[in-house]
Structure formats: structure tokens, C-alpha cells
Amino acid sequence: MSAMDLHLLRTFETVARLRSFSAAARELGYTQSAVSQQIATLETDVRTRLLDRRPVAPTPAGGRLLEHAGPLLLRAAAARADLARLVTAPGARLTVGAAPLAQPPVLAGALAAVHRTHPGVALTLRVLPAAEIPALVATGELDAGVVEAATAPTDPLPLPDLAPLASRVVLESPLVVALPTDHPLARHEWLRLADLADARWLDAPTAAVPLGRLRAVLGSDGFPPAARYAGGDPAGLLRLVAAGHGLAALPAPLVAGVPGTVAVPVTVPRLVHRVELLHAADPAPSAAALATFFE
Amino acid sequence: MSAMDLHLLRTFETVARLRSFSAAARELGYTQSAVSQQIATLETDVRTRLLDRRPVAPTPAGGRLLEHAGPLLLRAAAARADLARLVTAPGARLTVGAAPLAQPPVLAGALAAVHRTHPGVALTLRVLPAAEIPALVATGELDAGVVEAATAPTDPLPLPDLAPLASRVVLESPLVVALPTDHPLARHEWLRLADLADARWLDAPTAAVPLGRLRAVLGSDGFPPAARYAGGDPAGLLRLVAAGHGLAALPAPLVAGVPGTVAVPVTVPRLVHRVELLHAADPAPSAAALATFFE
């Protein structure tokens, strides 16, 4: 019962992802024989078949194990990265990841301030899907991340606890629903989200608050997607809103002044859109400087 | 860089906990020599000293690693337990862990129902600190757990995501503050929690809602502990409240009718006390039966 070796788990995950023993062997720098044996020992350890062969696909038990393998490997990588930060000299680089909805004007100012106080540091800003950011911060590929979500005013943002990360609020805006100017509700001062659960919504997972998130905070179903917007740019999405293709929930500043649209705040339930800065518990000096900017 | 082996991490954690190489060796069934070598390779891998010797204590880097080691080992154990559930025959036993505040009358009825539908299974109810329950469910030492907390009505209970666990609501009660009958606020119909932040509170981590939880939901400091109650029995705590030693927050049913005390509901912020049943995503039949009881 030496089982649950991270080594084996990693090759298992790779084989399952590539659906091939040989391809996994190439990716990991093993022989195919080694991979075959590793899977065999793993299957012996847990006393079950984890993969169907030919075609290669996870069995039910294998699928279950995969659900554990990802977080486990991620946490292990986070631990390594965390220690590496303590040991190696702090690099002269600051890579910040930001979700598309999480790029307020303040951020540019903050980066400028870091540039002034840490002249040698090479700044990089990467725009990434919000869901990927915490993992990248935990594994050290990002020195800091800017995440965002709609949430109750007192609640913290829902972040997966991959590693002990620190966060601090960057910006909190009212959550609004973007409506075309001729929409029946466009004249309202405010509205309750539940009343719009059956309206036509645009499904824009990165350019607006995801519909799934609305369902989650409301604890209900509804919000049927009328059309899908795959881009990350809120401005493009708002043109669709103006054209009457559907509604979208966004932080207020992004909707203000967009022609053809009206922003009506959501007041029931009480919701805000919050942007938070995320960084390692023990950040490099430049990341720490970025964080103190928002104190 | 073969590092971050769970094997090494486990002995590191043991050494740090027992503050002794030799004791860790005894506990793990190794020679002291082996433990010494394992720590050495771990320290070589991460290129830092992790433990001070004589006396044995974690260095700052070691402390950091310890923060990762616990969750990692726990998740690994959870993965093993999860697969073991799939493989081994479902045992004829149902062990349920319950927090002291999470034993509503319904639970007894639910256990009785399981006893009726699954006559062969041996029922066990263990009362445990709420904080330990999720980990024990994840590792399979409990088949189900009953957890509780004060939370906003729409929010899920804050559970560490050690493993994919399923939960379902058992009971939701108003959150009340228990006051002695002669307290100035005892006549009030309701009260706002913030107004009591500077009152005298009893610090009862298991027999009432922990003060830290009140600070967390309020997002503020305050709630200075006037006295500490280490027991797990709310009734004993309420005697202290009646005697005027301090206040305590509890679910309404536990305070109702206790002589010398008055229960005043907290209405601002909107808070409830919720009890949830926690079990594996793929529970044994008896645990599943228990869960369906609360559908």
C-alpha cells in the first residue's frame, strides 16, 4: 500500500488526458514500457482497473481518481513554488494576470507606481480567464492575479483553496444589468434579479458575469442563454445588448455611457461586483509593493 | 528534483509534530537513520534547511511547508478513501459524526429510519468538534457528518474543499443571542449584531457559534472574550449566560425555554444557523439512505 504516489498520479493524469500510453511516455520523457508499468502498479495498488485500453479512456473509478489527481498535483506544485519563492532570489520581474472584467483604471496606476518604486522590474500584464488565475498564482507562474466576481457585499470572493493566498479588495462596484434603451425595464431605477430569471440572457462567460454565477448567488435555475458571446471584450458584448440580443450582468463602470444601453442596478438580492488582488502569502517585493498600493 | 514526495512529506510532518527524529521513526516504523536521511533528502530537494535540530523545530521555510503538507496529505488520504469505497464491499456499518450544535431531533429520527430500512448496519454516532468533521468524512473514517455554522441565508456553509463532498440542508434556524433575563437588551424583539461587538461575550468554540465566526461574517474585529467555556454542551454554557458571565450566539431551538435566559434573534446582518449533512459524492447505501431522508 505504497499507493497514491504523486509520480504515478501524474502519469495517470497524462495518459488519461492524452488518451494514449505512448504519447504520455513521450510527454513525460519515459519509455512506453515504463508508463505501462506505472499504470499497472497504480491499478494494483487501488485494486481496480482505472483505464480502458484501446481506445484508452478512464473507467468510472479512473474518472473518480482524476477528480482528485488534478487538485493534488496542483497543490503539490503550489507547495514547491511557495518554497522556491523563499529560496531563490526574488526575480526582477512582475507578471500580473487579470481577468477581462478586472482591469479597472486603478490597476494601470498601480503598475505605474510599482514601476517607479522598483525601476528594474520587468512588468507584464496577462489577460486570462478568471478561472485559471488562482492556480497560476499558486504555482508561481503569476506573481499576482486580479480576479473578480459578483458576490454578496460581505462575502469573500469564492476562491479555490489551492494554497494559502492573500487577497485584498481593489474595487467594488454596483452590479448592473445592461439593457437596450428600448427595453421595458430600462426606465427602472433598480430591479430584482429574480424577476429577470426568465428573460433572454447573453451567455458570455468571460465578458460578463457568467450566468452560472447568477444562478449560484440566487440559488435557483433560470437565466436561459439566448446567444453566446465567446469574446473577452465587454464593449463588443454591449453592442449585442444594444441590438436586443439579450441581457448581461456587469459591473457598473463598464456599462456607463455605452450608447444604446442602459445600466440598471441590481438591488435584490444585494450584490456587488468586486475586484480583488491575489498574491502569495509571502510575495516577492515587487508583488508586495503592488499589494500595498491598494491598502 | 524528484521532490515533494508524499512519503517524505509525511515523515517531515511527523518529525515536526513530535519535535523528534527518533520519536517520528518509532511512530512511522522506520529506523531513526531512515528518518534522518529522509529529512536530509527533502532539505536537499528544496535547497533549504527545514528543521532546526536540538531542539527540533521547523525553520520559517519548514513552517511554510507544513502549511502545505497537512492539506496535501489529507487530500491524498481522501483520494485513497474515495477509491476504497468504490472497490471494497460496502461495510455493514454507518458511522455518523455530529458537531455538538448539530444534533437536532430530526437526526435521531433519520437514524431510526436507516435502522429500519437497513437492519443489518451497525449505527454509531460520534460527537466531534465541527472543524474535524469534514476531514474525517473525506478520509472515510466517518460515513457521514453533520456540520453546522452561522451563515448568510443564501450562502453555503464554509467547508474546506478537501475532496468532492456532497451536502444537503438538514435544518435552518434563526440565529439568536442568548442574554440573561435582566440584560438591558433582553426585551428587544430583535437586534443588530454590530451593536453587540463590544459586549461581554463567552468564548465557547464548540458549545456556541465561535466568536471568530461572528467576526468573519461581520467582517470586523470586536467580540472580546470575557470568559472561556471549553465544554461542548450548550446547556452548561447557557447557565453561564444566565449568571451574567457573558453572551453567546446560538441557534434558536437550543436557547428556547432555558430558565434565566432570553433569546433575541439577530436580524442585521441577516444570518441563520444552518445544519447540513455531509457525505461522500458516492456514498455507501446506508449513508445514501440517511441523505435521502433529508430530501
Add this chain to the structure above:
DNA sequence: CACCGATCATCAGTGGTCCTGATAGTCACT
């Protein structure tokens, strides 16, 4: 339908890893 290419399983051999047991070194305490 026989063949071929690709893929996974199996096997023997080997280098390295990780133990044990013994011994040396080091510290705290008297």
C-alpha cells in the same frame, strides 16, 4: 483476407534508491 502499422503488455536485466545496522559526532544537563 493477409498484411502492416500502431499500440499496449510482458519480461529480463540493471542502476539507483531507500532501507537497516553500526558507529561517530553533538548537544543539554548535571
Add this chain to the structure above:
DNA sequence: AGTGACTATCAGGACCACTGATGATCGGTG
């Protein structure tokens, strides 16, 4: 300074995990 308890180091051996070669099995193809 002496003692006892502890950790570090070393040599040796068992075992494990890899490579490379070979065998088995499947899908596609002329």
C-alpha cells in the same frame, strides 16, 4: 568533565523502477 539522549553519517544489501527487446492485439488497407 562526564553522561545520556539525540542526530548524522557510512557501508551494505534488498528492492524498486527504469530501459530495451519482444510478444500480443487491434484497426485500417490494398
